[in-house]
Amino acid sequence: MTQVIEVRNLHKAYDGVTAVDDVSFNVDEGEIFGIIGPNGAGKTTTIESVIGLRKPDGGSVSVLGLDPQTEARKLGNRIGTQLQEAALPERMKVWEALDLYASFYEKTVPWEPLVEQWGLAEKRNTQFGGLSGGQKQRLFISLALLNDPQIVFLDELTTGLDPQARRATWDLIRAIREQGKTVVLITHFMDEVEALADRVAVIDHGRVIALDTPDNLIASLNGETQVLFSVPNGFEAERLEKVSGVTAVHQHNQHITISGNGPLLANVAAALAQHNIAPADLRVQQANLEDVFLALTGRTIRN
Amino acid sequence: MKSFLKLTYMELKLQLREPVALFFTLAFPVMVMVLFGFIFGNEAEELLGGYGQVDLSVPGYIGMVVGTIGMLSIPTTLANYRELGILRRLRATPLGSSPVLWSQVAAQVLMTAAGIILLFIAGLAIFDLRIPNGNLAIVPAILLSAFSFFAVGFVLAGVMPSARTAQAVGMAIFYPMLFLSGAAMPRYIMPDFVQQIAGLLPLTHVVILIEDLWLKGTWNLTSVAVVAVVLILGLVISRFTFRWE
Numbered sequence: 001m002t003q004v005i006e007v008r009n010l011h012k013a014y015d016g017v018t019a020v021d022d023v024s025f026n027v028d029e030g031e032i033f034g035i036i037g038p039n040g041a042g043k044t045t046t047i048e049s050v051i052g053l054r055k056p057d058g059g060s061v062s063v064l065g066l067d068p069q070t071e072a073r074k075l076g077n078r079i080g081t082q083l084q085e086a087a088l089p090e091r092m093k094v095w096e097a098l099d100l101y102a103s104f105y106e107k108t109v110p111w112e113p114l115v116e117q118w119g120l121a122e123k124r125n126t127q128f129g130g131l132s133g134g135q136k137q138r139l140f141i142s143l144a145l146l147n148d149p150q151i152v153f154l155d156e157l158t159t160g161l162d163p164q165a166r167r168a169t170w171d172l173i174r175a176i177r178e179q180g181k182t183v184v185l186i187t188h189f190m191d192e193v194e195a196l197a198d199r200v201a202v203i204d205h206g207r208v209i210a211l212d213t214p215d216n217l218i219a220s221l222n223g224e225t226q227v228l229f230s231v232p233n234g235f236e237a238e239r240l241e242k243v244s245g246v247t248a249v250h251q252h253n254q255h256i257t258i259s260g261n262g263p264l265l266a267n268v269a270a271a272l273a274q275h276n277i278a279p280a281d282l283r284v285q286q287a288n289l290e291d292v293f294l295a296l297t298g299r300t301i302r303n
Numbered sequence: 304m305k306s307f308l309k310l311t312y313m314e315l316k317l318q319l320r321e322p323v324a325l326f327f328t329l330a331f332p333v334m335v336m337v338l339f340g341f342i343f344g345n346e347a348e349e350l351l352g353g354y355g356q357v358d359l360s361v362p363g364y365i366g367m368v369v370g371t372i373g374m375l376s377i378p379t380t381l382a383n384y385r386e387l388g389i390l391r392r393l394r395a396t397p398l399g400s401s402p403v404l405w406s407q408v409a410a411q412v413l414m415t416a417a418g419i420i421l422l423f424i425a426g427l428a429i430f431d432l433r434i435p436n437g438n439l440a441i442v443p444a445i446l447l448s449a450f451s452f453f454a455v456g457f458v459l460a461g462v463m464p465s466a467r468t469a470q471a472v473g474m475a476i477f478y479p480m481l482f483l484s485g486a487a488m489p490r491y492i493m494p495d496f497v498q499q500i501a502g503l504l505p506l507t508h509v510v511i512l513i514e515d516l517w518l519k520g521t522w523n524l525t526s527v528a529v530v531a532v533v534l535i536l537g538l539v540i541s542r543f544t545f546r547w548e
Contacts (some may be wrong), residue, residue: 053394077399085548086392089384091320096313103309104396143392 002029004064004182005050011058012045021047021057023059027151032173032183034214035195036190036289038301043186043205047153051081056209064150077106080144084155084186087225090129094120094139097128098146114142118172129285133198136166141172152176152216155186170195188301190289197212210298214289221295227258227268228278243271278281310406311413318376318414321363328376329418332367333425335487336360346429352518357430359489361422362513365445366486368418370506372411373452374459374477375470381407381460382469393548400547408453415449440518441513444527448509451530454537456503461544480506483513505533 005027016246027033035043048054049062051174052075053066061068066075089127098111113221115121118138119285123131131139137157143224144152154173166189173196177183187193193200194214202210204219210217224247231237239257245262258268265284272279319323336357345355384390393403426432454475463469481487483497484506490498501507508526515523 012454051395073397073399078394081395083391088392089317089387089389091317093315096316100309100313101396104398106397205455233487284334298404 001029004029005033005184005287006062007046007050007059008061009059010046010049010056010061010260012042012049012054012056018206020049020056020107023201023203023208024204025201025208025211026181027184028199029081029150029182030177030180032177032185032196033183034193034200035186035201035203035303036188036193036200038188041203043188043203044155046157046203049188051079051153052076063110077147078150080147080149080151080152082144082154082157084159086140087159088128088139091127092133093125093127096282097139101143102146107148108146109148111142111146114145116290118142134162134168137165137169138172138240141176145176148182150181151184153184155184156188157185157190158187158189179249190293190301194289200289202296204293204297210292214281217220217289217292218287221287222257223263223288223291225264226285227260227282228285229256229263229282230254231256231277232278235275235277238270239275240271305408307402307409310402311409313408314406318380318410323443324376324379327372328368328414329421332364332418333421333439335367336364336422336425337429337467339488340430341428347433349534352418354433354435356457356489357426358433358435359514359518360519361426361432362441363484363486363510364422365419365441365513366448366484366506366510367481368415368422369445369448369452369509370477370481370484370486371419372415373454373456374473374480375447376414377407377411377453377456377468378459378463378473381416381457383466385460385546385548388548390492393542394547402461404457404545410478411453412446412449413445414540415445419445435518436520438516440520440522442515444516444522446510447527447534448512448530451534451537452509457541458544461541462544475485477506480504483507485510505529 003026006231008024009082010020010023023042023046024120035046037043045054049056050063050068052072053067063075064078068075084211085296094115098115102108115124118140118141120135123135128136128139142152157173158169161169170192173185175185183198185193197214199211200214200217201208207254233254233256237256240246240258241249244267245264246258246260246268248259258264290301339360340357341358345357346421347353347355351359390403423432459469459473463472483493483501484500486502486506493501508529510531511523512526516520
């Protein structure tokens with residue numbers, strides 16, 4: 001697979017305070033690459049160095065074979081960015097923003113289909129200040145896609161959105177990848193990376209502390225799965241201890257929690273069927289990236 | 304070039320959608336002219352070389368337009384653009400910095416022109432403004448003055464931490480200068496020591512520069528020098544102080 005981004009030993013400090021200590025990673029063409037870490041971990045500085053907005057103090061960065069420092073204009077024509085803490089003038093209308101930004105690139109796609117696709121057609125005459133948070137984000141994505149970029153950088157795209165708008169945005173990000181573009185997704189939401197990213201770099205204190213697919217990262221925890229359900233009164237849960245893979249069974253009145261490894265749900269369900277028990281509220285709890293982060297740093301990502 | 308023109312046109316449209324800024328840059332100088340015009344009239348007076356009060360005040364009002372845009376509009380607009388991340392978004396395109404900054408200058412030059420044209424329209428319509436010999440040299444003089452004050456505006460925009468402070472500091476510098484410089488009221492009605500202080504203010508020299516060209520057709524070289532030095536200082540300092548975020 002072709003590599004579109006190569007970052008080696010990136011280092012960046014502001015006034016002596018290290019923002020990025022030592023970051024290395026590659027991004028493959030056509031993947032959604034997640035960069036996750038708590039606020040202040042160095043994610044944004046990393047990405048700003050990759051797109052050429054910041055000059056690194058050390059290390060090397062290559063994007064689409066270009067040096068972001070010396071070939072910024074060339075690179076700028078081939079990437080799209082949605083930046084954190086970026087905005088448009090309050091009184092600029094949606095169509096004006098698209099029309100204006102289209103003039104900044106050597107070649108662009110027509111913006112009319114973009115506003116259709118991103119659900120902004122009815123808002124084309126609305127001023128930026130009159131858009132909702134989700135609409136603003138969709139406008140930023142539209143701006144990032146104007147030049148038909150090969151790589152799209154999305155920094156904290158869903159921060160400040162309500163859960164419904166976040167889910168809708170996820171679909172939009174998948175749609176970008178389906179157009180054959182590479183997506184670099186920077187976020188502090190674990191669920192977002194789990195849902196979207198093919199691979200994820202976990203950054204903490206300016207260093208990459210893990211880099212793999214979300215599944216592999218979770219599997220590396222050797223975490224146990226838990227199956228939870230409710231049963232009718234009188235059922236003795238101990239009978240399930242002999243089921244393959246089960247390591248512990250807890251019963252609290254009708255509520256049963258079974259911990260274990262392997263295809264636990266299938267095994268437990270089969271055992272329940274054998275006993276003619278129909279479990280209610282059946283659900284599975286698995287380790288997620290939050291647990292990965294906790295295991296790697298001893299902290300939760302929110303602190 | 305296409306980006307520059309689009310940015311300039313967009314900036315003009317944005318300025319025209321901002322009622323408060325419009326009031327200060329376009330309406331306020333006209334209001335001052337009309338107010339003093341109604342108080343003092345514009346009768347030709349021998350003591351004033353055959354001109355009326357309004358005729359003589361036009362260079363001052365032009366200075367007021369230039370100063371308002373340089374000291375209030377530009378610092379507030381740019382600091383606001385920086386504060387909100389508007390400049391940051393522009394930086395993330397292959398555009399480069401020059402078109403962004405020059406489009407701001409171009410749009411503000413056009414706003415200055417609009418403000419001055421409004422003054423002339425109001426002056427001609429209400430006070431039968433007398434136009435002395437139509438000396439077109441005031442145009443380059445106005446441009447020099449505008450660039451000079453715009454450069455100071457860029458310095459303020461860069462140095463001030465927020466749009467609010469940029470506006471407050473711009474007003475704190477501009478308003479005393481406005482009333483001492485002869486831009487809002489004639490200098491000759493002021494006591495000597497005030498006139499001496501006024502002689503140190505850049506806006507005073509903008510007014511003198513335009514006044515001399517307007518009434519006598521002569522370049523006041525001292526005032527040209529002062530305005531030019533302010534321009535150069537402003538350019539050099541803003542080069543080091545301007546920030547995109």
